[in-house]
Amino acid sequence: MPDRSQSAAVNRRHFLAAVGGAAAGGATTLPGTGDAAAAPAAEAAKSSDPRVPHTVTLTINGQDHQLSLDARASLLDTLRDRLGLTGTKKGCDHGQCGACTVLVDGRRELSCLRLAVMAQGRQVTTIEGLAPDPHTLHPMQQAFIDHDAFQCGYCTPGQILSAVACVKEGHAGDDDQIREYMSGNICRCAAYPNIVAAIRQAKTEMGA
Amino acid sequence: MGAPVARIDGRLKVTGQARYPADTPLHNLAHGVMVTSTIARGRIRSLDTTAAASVPGVLLVLTRDQAQGQLTAPKFGTGGSTSIQPLNEERIWHDGQTVAIVVAETPEVAREAADLVAITYDHDTPSAGFDASGVEIVDGAGASPMYPEDPKAGDFDTAFKAAPVVLDATYNTAAQHHNPMELFSTTAEWNDGQLTVYEPSQFVAGWRAQLAKQLDMDAANIRVVSEYIGGAFGSKGPMTPRTAAVALAAKLVKRPVRCVCARAQGYTTATFRAETRQRIRMGAGRDGKIRAFSHEGWELTSRPDDYVVGGTETTARLYAYGAVHTKVQLVKADRNTPGYMRSPPETPYVFGLECAMDEMAEKLGLDPVEFRRVNDTQADPVSGKRYTSRSLMRCYDEAAAAFGWQRRLDAGVWKTGAMREGDWLVGLGCATAVYPTQVAPCAARVRLTADGKALLQTSAHEIGTGVRTVAAQTAAQALGLSVEDVTVEMGDSALPAGPVAGGSVSTASVCSAVLKACGAIRDKLYRAATVNSGPPATPESFTLRDGMAVLDSGRSAPLSALLQKLGTTQLEEYAEFAPEGSAPGAVEQLRQGNPGIMGGAKGPVLMYAFGAEFVEVRVHARTGEIRVPRMVGAFAAGRIMNPRTARSQLMGGMIWGLGAALHEMTEIDPRHARTVNRDLQDYLLPVNADVEGVEVILVPETDTEVNPAGVKGLGELGNVGTSSAIASAIYHATGRRLRDIPMRLDTLLQLQQT
Numbered sequence: 005m006p007d008r009s010q011s012a013a014v015n016r017r018h019f020l021a022a023v024g025g026a027a028a029g030g031a032t033t034l035p036g037t038g039d040a041a042a043a044p045a046a047e048a049a050k051s052s053d054p055r056v057p058h059t060v061t062l063t064i065n066g067q068d069h070q071l072s073l074d075a076r077a078s079l080l081d082t083l084r085d086r087l088g089l090t091g092t093k094k095g096c097d098h099g100q101c102g103a104c105t106v107l108v109d110g111r112r113e114l115s116c117l118r119l120a121v122m123a124q125g126r127q128v129t130t131i132e133g134l135a136p137d138p139h140t141l142h143p144m145q146q147a148f149i150d151h152d153a154f155q156c157g158y159c160t161p162g163q164i165l166s167a168v169a170c171v172k173e174g175h176a177g178d179d180d181q182i183r184e185y186m187s188g189n190i191c192r193c194a195a196y197p198n199i200v201a202a203i204r205q206a207k208t209e210m211g212a
Numbered sequence: 213m214g215a216p217v218a219r220i221d222g223r224l225k226v227t228g229q230a231r232y233p234a235d236t237p238l239h240n241l242a243h244g245v246m247v248t249s250t251i252a253r254g255r256i257r258s259l260d261t262t263a264a265a266s267v268p269g270v271l272l273v274l275t276r277d278q279a280q281g282q283l284t285a286p287k288f289g290t291g292g293s294t295s296i297q298p299l300n301e302e303r304i305w306h307d308g309q310t311v312a313i314v315v316a317e318t319p320e321v322a323r324e325a326a327d328l329v330a331i332t333y334d335h336d337t338p339s340a341g342f343d344a345s346g347v348e349i350v351d352g353a354g355a356s357p358m359y360p361e362d363p364k365a366g367d368f369d370t371a372f373k374a375a376p377v378v379l380d381a382t383y384n385t386a387a388q389h390h391n392p393m394e395l396f397s398t399t400a401e402w403n404d405g406q407l408t409v410y411e412p413s414q415f416v417a418g419w420r421a422q423l424a425k426q427l428d429m430d431a432a433n434i435r436v437v438s439e440y441i442g443g444a445f446g447s448k449g450p451m452t453p454r455t456a457a458v459a460l461a462a463k464l465v466k467r468p469v470r471c472v473c474a475r476a477q478g479y480t481t482a483t484f485r486a487e488t489r490q491r492i493r494m495g496a497g498r499d500g501k502i503r504a505f506s507h508e509g510w511e512l513t514s515r516p517d518d519y520v521v522g523g524t525e526t527t528a529r530l531y532a533y534g535a536v537h538t539k540v541q542l543v544k545a546d547r548n549t550p551g552y553m554r555s556p557p558e559t560p561y562v563f564g565l566e567c568a569m570d571e572m573a574e575k576l577g578l579d580p581v582e583f584r585r586v587n588d589t590q591a592d593p594v595s596g597k598r599y600t601s602r603s604l605m606r607c608y609d610e611a612a613a614a615f616g617w618q619r620r621l622d623a624g625v626w627k628t629g630a631m632r633e634g635d636w637l638v639g640l641g642c643a644t645a646v647y648p649t650q651v652a653p654c655a656a657r658v659r660l661t662a663d664g665k666a667l668l669q670t671s672a673h674e675i676g677t678g679v680r681t682v683a684a685q686t687a688a689q690a691l692g693l694s695v696e697d698v699t700v701e702m703g704d705s706a707l708p709a710g711p712v713a714g715g716s717v718s719t720a721s722v723c724s725a726v727l728k729a730c731g732a733i734r735d736k737l738y739r740a741a742t743v744n745s746g747p748p749a750t751p752e753s754f755t756l757r758d759g760m761a762v763l764d765s766g767r768s769a770p771l772s773a774l775l776q777k778l779g780t781t782q783l784e785e786y787a788e789f790a791p792e793g794s795a796p797g798a799v800e801q802l803r804q805g806n807p808g809i810m811g812g813a814k815g816p817v818l819m820y821a822f823g824a825e826f827v828e829v830r831v832h833a834r835t836g837e838i839r840v841p842r843m844v845g846a847f848a849a850g851r852i853m854n855p856r857t858a859r860s861q862l863m864g865g866m867i868w869g870l871g872a873a874l875h876e877m878t879e880i881d882p883r884h885a886r887t888v889n890r891d892l893q894d895y896l897l898p899v900n901a902d903v904e905g906v907e908v909i910l911v912p913e914t915d916t917e918v919n920p921a922g923v924k925g926l927g928e929l930g931n932v933g934t935s936s937a938i939a940s941a942i943y944h945a946t947g948r949r950l951r952d953i954p955m956r957l958d959t960l961l962q963l964q965q966t
Contacts, residue, residue, distance in 0.1 A: 076320040090232075131227060156676030187902075192445070197906050
């Protein structure tokens with residue numbers, strides 16, 4: 005699993021490559037700065053117009069999707085509006101509630117804070133792709149049912165993906181740790197004690 | 213019924229397949245973004261949409277110019293959240309008032325264009341809240357049909373003056389926002405003059421009627437769909453003006469339009485729980501009996517609308533007081549109109565009362581549990597009406613035993629700071645939970661087919677309460693099927709009219725209607741079974757079990773055989789349930805948008821559910837950090853249809869109470885009357901790490917009077933009383949009486965310094 009600093013660097017490079025295009029020639033060339041790079045800069049300015057669609061390939065639940073995207077489109081909106089994967093929910097669009105949590109290369113991330121173009125080359129897992137097949141539930145999904153770990157169900161996909169990552173990170177050692185590491189996912193119905201119980205159960209079944 | 217069945221929609225919810233309204237896939241969908249005002253009071257001087265409209269991909273900038281004459285503002289109190297349709301308005305009544313809706317090909321373009329709408333205002337100085345100049349104060353009584361009068365009994369002044377032990381204290385509760393996880397949204401689609409609206413709603417039947425009025429069209433051409441709702445808590449009960457406005461936008465662009473509000477916009481374009489201030493005076497005898505009780509409340513509301521909760525309706529009847537005086541006043545300020553939020557009257561008013569009960573118990577030197585027992589009553593001190601059932605003290609006794617209340621008694625009941633553990637000051641507290649038992653008209657259709665399956669339809673709403681599951685359980689038991697064989701369709705105004713998912717009416721109302729429809733099916737099956745079948749069986753011995761009709765011992769027939777006998781492959785029954793005492797045509801009224809809620813203190817007897825909540829609080833002696841490691845609640849709410857979902861609701865309610873006590877407060881800038889903390893980072897909500905042990909005890913109670921299902925409802929019971937139990941425990945831990953919620957560490961630190 006990549007550590008935080010590496011992952012951040014890769015994200016930034018991907019982002020700049022995607023937004024600036026090849027003509028930008030790297031992160032140091034900014035549109036309109038320096039006379040030596042006038043021509044490439046003009047090109048960069050043109051292609052960094054966010055309204056100009058970018059063609060990207062996103063790998064979602066193991067499947068490649070080629071899309072033409074507004075550079076400003078979040079991964080969340082892209083999943084929901086372009087790919088019809090509405091299991092990922094929008095709760096705040098500000099990275100404050102956790103409802104849009106997905107797994108990116110196995111790590112839990114907030115899809116509202118990631119531009120879709122930054123997800124190129126990444127393995128994105130949404131709630132629709134968590135179980136191995138449509139007839140089977142992931143142990144975490146089953147545990148959420150068994151412990152009534154939701155009411156309205158809106159935060160649930162995010163809770164479940166976050167919980168899977170929480171176990172894999174080794175942050176489900178005891179109830180206190182689960183509570184701490186699941187506090188980025190708000191449940192307004194407040195099923196928290198049942199969520200903790202579900203994670204405890206699934207953790208055993210996940211062999212963690 | 214009564215079995216802890218897992219939610220029948222659980223699999224859909226854990227796999228992301230449950231379809232919330234904003235998930236609805238629609239062809240050629242356009243995206244709307246609202247533009248809201250940046251002032252709280254004044255007028256729009258100019259509104260320039262040129263730049264916004266010129267962004268490629270923008271389809272429409274809907275402002276009052278385009279909306280003119282096409283949207284009728286609702287009358288307040290008839291199902292609309294406010295009496296203003298902001299797109300008709302030049303006047304700004306409150307912060308964050310909708311002034312335009314931008315519709316574009318993509319959400320990104322719509323957001324870009326929304327930022328380019330240029331507005332200038334003529335500012336007036338707004339009144340932000342209670343202590344601002346320029347507020348208007350009016351009587352609550354009579355301001356709304358919901359609160360006709362201030363309950364009163366006897367001569368309070370004389371009784372209070374004569375009482376040997378008296379209390380006079382003021383309490384404040386903060387403004388709060390529901391903040392359901394699902395953002396507010398409207399999706400509207402027109403097809404040949406037929407409008408379909410997909411929106412999270414607690415009352416699709418009423419919204420259809422409401423939309424018909426606001427869009428001046430026939431309700432028959434409108435459908436409102438809200439199959440799954442991502443939390444509501446009252447916020448999706450009354451229809452907000454956005455719904456009709458987005459429908460208009462879709463009509464103008466001739467495409468389906470989806471408008472998802474930003475989280476921040478939800479604070480001002482929907483409703484909220486208004487702040488209250490309460491003064492309580494209480495006089496008691498040395499014997500612990502309360503002789504005089506006065507509860508005065510001030511509630512904030514908006515300039516145009518008299519929204520009143522009047523929790524005195526409940527507090528005036530809670531104990532055997534002697535003389536009772538109450539008065540509710542509305543303070544009208546430049547704010548958006550408040551609205552129902554989980555236990556709207558009881559949450560704030562019972563906080564005040566139960567804090568006062570704790571303080572009075574101390575003055576009397578009584579165990580706070582015993583003080584409640586001394587003043588327990590089976591009849592209303594105001595009207596003399598009896599409670600159909602009231603198990604308050606049983607709740608106290610069961611919760612006290614499970615919680616270990618004796619620890620506090622052993623430590624000296626009023627010895628504060630006596631349970632210190634290192635740097636942590638430990639305190640134990642308790643309070644009463646109470647909520648009116650209400651029920652509403654409801655229609656339901658049940659179809660039984662020869663394969664032993666049933667389909668149940670009602671427009672009622674699954675907002676997370678578990679009513680979908682409970683309805684399936686009810687039909688399954690009545691028809692002798694397994695729960696898996698029952699399919700439930702809900703949340704669509706095309707279905708038989710169901711009640712508003714408010715006032716904790718859903719389970720009682722829906723199950724009463726389902727029982728009626730199933731009863732009619734059962735009657736037909738009984739008649740079929742007894743035709744040419746030898747000696748007659750009695751209706752009592754006739755049972756439906758495991759997909760079979762059992763006439764009596766030894767004689768049974770499969771359902772398919774009975775249907776064949778009736779010459780059909782299915783039996784379908786439509787039933788309308790109306791609560792006792794309802795006006796004729798209650799279900800038709802429901803279709804017109806009148807919820808017709810009955811019960812509580814309104815009828816000839818009092819119908820209420822009760823509970824007792826105990827909490828342990830730990831306050832850090834140096835930092836003032838407040839933790840709640842343990843909460844125990846015991847509740848008696850009539851028949852429990854599904855203990856599993858019931859526990860979850862009550863547990864969630866208690867955690868709501870914890871949030872109200874320690875976290876939640878919508879901060880209003882006193883200078884500009886604008887909401888400061890309009891997001892989930894700055895509006896504090898309980899998160900997982902804030903919650904530790906929560907135990908729910910279901911106290912058995914049978915009440916056949918409240919409704920045919922015997923259900924009292926418990927969606928709103930759990931969060932009443934919690935905040936006062938926490939205040940009581942904080943006092944026990946620290947010796948500090950906190951009378952305002954939320955209670956935060958900065959308050960404690962300030963107190964420590966004084």
